Amino acid sequence: MIATPPVASGPAPSAIASRPDRPVVLSCQGIERSFGGLRALKGVSLEVREGEILGLVGPNGSGKTTMVNVVTGFYPPQGGRITLYGDDVTGLAPHRVAQRRVARTFQNLALFKGMSVLDNILIGRHVHMRPSALGALFYWWWAEREELAHRRVVEDVIEFMQLQDIRDEPVEVIPLGLQKRVELARALVSEPRFLILDEPMAGMNQEEKEYIARFILDAREARGVTILIIEHHMDVVTAICDHVVVLSYGEIIAEGPPAEAIAHPSVVSAYLGERAAKRQRGGAAA
Amino acid sequence: MRTGHLKTSPGQLVALSDSPAVWAWVGALAVGLILLPYLVGNYMLTLVVSAMAAVIGAVALNMLTGQTGLISLGQSGFLAVGAYANAILLSDYGLPVWLTLPAAGLTATGISLIVGVPSLRLKGLYLAITTLAFSFIISHIILYSEGLTHGPNGIFVKGARLFGYDVQRGWPLYYLALALTAGTILAALNLTRTRIGRAWIAIRDHDIAARAMGIDLVRYKLLAFAVSSFFVGIAGALMSLQLRFVNVDVFGLILSIEALAMIILGGMGSVAGAVLGAIFLSFLPEVLRIGFSLVTDPNSTFYTNYVYEIRGIAYGLVIVVFLRFKPDGLVGMWRDAKKYWSNWPLAY
Ligand SMILES: Nc1ncnc2c1ncn2[C@@H]1O[C@H](COP(=O)(O)OP(=O)(O)OP(=O)(O)O)[C@@H](O)[C@H]1O
């Protein structure tokens, strides 16, 4: 989770690249969320447009994960309004948000430990599975036919994510990088319209990072998914995001095309402040 | 080698088992079970029917505790509900047994929802204690609602006839038990590989991730309570048919411990494990009895005097030893053995 400091990439382009005028997928207005005395989100407003990859960045503890948890229903906001494809979803339970075809991955892996890679990915199909309790009990032929259809989607994604070789392994024993990939596959099989990725490349080497970046771009290309990604690696953010929102202490301090947003003076100083704080802590410890 | 099957069609991926050997064994077992009344005496048949009631109970508890991860000590309570519902409807209301059996299951389901709702927010130890309290409350209700349950006098179970046969003894009881057991196992296996069973296991393994997958925790936990107690109720009803007399003493805490020991011994979460564990522990007292009769002198009443204590200790030992050394239970040991032999002599 070491933040790569933003590179001041020359002067910002003169004409402010305006965002294409696409339909709004997610709109958050004035989101408030506190933990005890700590105001983790201080009236955050942001919009995600259809088909874009939006990068949510910011120093450690700035409220990025909290924002995602608010949107996906895990932490109902204490103020503000969230709309998804125009519907008010503020305070909706997590499973209800998921049923609206929003999929997410977690910063700290959240795989089902007791299951194989395949079974983990299959659970991603839950929102599409409809056999009744009785049908499941007796497993009539139609329940079996449905199961087959789900298997096909899953096998497609397994191939897309190149997980064939480890399909039957217990998910616990595979390396961290692959576990992250399984989690991404699990999110993709739900055929989401909107995909939220919380640091999908944490702990990966350069090669693995590039792999995941490719998957993300392909997912958008082939499946038309709208994506919100939290990422600390600024090179990746600049490379794949269309729009970037920068959080610091629960507030948006900059927003715009990646290179511009990252090079914004307040962003540079937020990250520099973080580095200075780290250095100070290091100095105190020594 | 039995490992490394190449599956060439999705149909093979979802089949219950891909191996002809497994189907051959299942077929042989089925034939054996159907012919059993011709092969063994009445005493053995009685033992087998008790074991079958235990299998149904363990498979049902496995849904709630093994798969959904909700630890229940309420097994004896649900068994009592099923047994009493069956006994009352059969003896006092004269309903036919094909009606009282499902009614016993449904009664247990109904009551499980009353326990299930307040239990939804509880986990682990707290849930275990709540369900334990539930089974004590059930015994008290049975003792004090004399008009319905005949209180401390207990109740005779009589008049269960199916196709003209008395299904409370001998081979008719055995075949009824066999049908109920087979039905329960099949239902459990099918649930396991569809949306519902997967959702249960997901909740057990990571409830936050489960919610992110669109799984409604409340609904699926209640469903686990409902389905599990339906089959426990059936197991209780079967016990009441066989015993022909029930009172509260039959349904002591030891039954809940025994059921937990069964699924731990077999391997938590596995249907096959629940079946194996139930069979092993059902025959354990018999094995112990024979063992004691071999080492003590023939007139010793030691075993019969202390049968409950000995069983209790045996269950406790099984739970402790397996949780500590073989958390995957008998099924895990079987899997390891299979892997070892199919790769032998290459220690891959
Ligand atoms: N469940 C919680 N209870 C209490 N405090 C919390 C909780 N979740 C987050 N916080 C606090 O809210 C603030 C924002 O945390 P958050 O996890 O959203 O940051 P982040 O931007 O995702 O950081 P990182 O880059 O380290 O993942 C932090 O100060 C954190 O300690």
Ligand SMILES: [Mg+2]
């Ligand atoms: Mg975070």
